[in-house]
Amino acid sequence: MIEVRDLAKRYGAITALDGVSLRVAPGEMLVVLGPSGAGKSTLLRCINRLVAPDAGEVRVAGRTVGSDARRLRDVRRAIGMIFQNHNLVPRLSVVKNVLTGRLASMPLVPSLLQVFPRADLDLALECLDRVGLRARAWERSDRLSGGQQQRVGVARALAQRPQAILADEPVASLDPKTARLVLSDLRRAAHELGIAVLCNLHQVHFAREFADRVIGISAGRVVFEGTPAALSPDALAQVYPGMEDESDAPSPPGQESDGVGGNGAPAW
């Protein structure tokens, strides 16, 4: 369960978040839509306090996410995070990358000496199994393709046995087929493991396909909330202000629209 109340964050003169409130239930996949710079990434980073918010309250799994270092580490154990460019550690093996998701729960000194509890290794391999990459466990992570690396990133988050997962544009640099694999992994994690998944996307059609619920953010404020089916053109116009202006431009015939980036507005 993720609960966010009145979250605010400014960077100098720029308002990134302006009183955002939301809840993600266990087992629910909530997709956050919004243009670049709308504050989606800041929202996620404020939830696990990689960025300290100026105001507002964040609770994950019933615990407040605050500034006390020890307590913060403790609550972060319950929050998995997935990044746009996967942020795997290069040169480490795939399985060790997944094991880094367990570090916070391991005894310190043995972990520094590269000694891991059996149970953690088994869990890491099980998580790799979940994303279909167990066979690649002992390869160097930077030998994998971008899509595979992102799925290892999902496995690393799952290895934390998290109650919540924050996914920051997890498919922005993937091809549509691989993107579907990753988003399916995430949705299954939510539905089968009861994890509250909060996922930033900028492709509207992926939100329609994978979200249980959608929130639209524009200029740091929530401007839409509802089911994917409720994403009407009017609703989208609120999330992406100024889009109407481009909608009268003819779309090239036969081109498959893949989200807001292209001039594919009619595809909605």
Place this chain on the structure above:
Amino acid sequence: MTPPRLAFILGRPWGRRTALNWLVVVIAVGGVLGWTAGNVELSLGELVRGAGWMGEFLGRMLPPHWGYLGALLPKAGETLQIALWGTLLALVLALPLTFLGARNFSPNPVLYHGVRQIFNAVRGINELVFALLFTAAVGLGPFAGVLALAIHGAGMLGKFFCDAIEEVDPGPVEALRATGARPLQIAAFAVLPQVWPSWISAGLYRFETNLRSATVLGMVGAGGIGFELVASMKLFQYEDTAICVLLILAMVMATDALASRLRAKVLES
């Protein structure tokens, strides 16, 4: 008339003002260089007049006194060992401080600047100066040489190690922070895998440099082949000097070749 077929391009086209500024710079630099050339007594004439003497010096080195090689080898070995221990101790001194001296990991700015200034200070003082200091402290011999290389090398390696940490990709670091991992775990799992190849490469390079430095440490009594080199010159045994120089050359070239191959291997991984 055909237009010119070549174009001279340094940057964007110059205006008159830029050209004038450059002219001032060129004149200023030229003036300073001219003045300093006088101060350091640059003189082609002296060089030409001295050439004959240098030729005579080289002539007296021939033929090299090969019989001296046997007596010299242990001293060359000592030089190698001084370089080895100087490098190892430099690593031991530098490593514990590196994370404190990296801007992105240092717990506070005072510690960061403190560590950086320590590295700067010991790096700024030449090995020979340290060697003089340590021969006074621990007596003549190779240990003084080892200490000199260790202290100066710690400054060199420390700065390099800190810079390498500052240049790591922050993405994996952020990812591990987000899992709730403790700072030492983040260092071990997100930073070390990114920096160790360049660290080992720097260590090997340091060993090459230390070997070259170790060949002259003997001149101030800090062990190794340098003492024999100076002694043979002072006794006008130039045939012996020749052997010293040849042996140093062979040792340095062999080490450089070996170390650069190792470095290439490490950086590939």
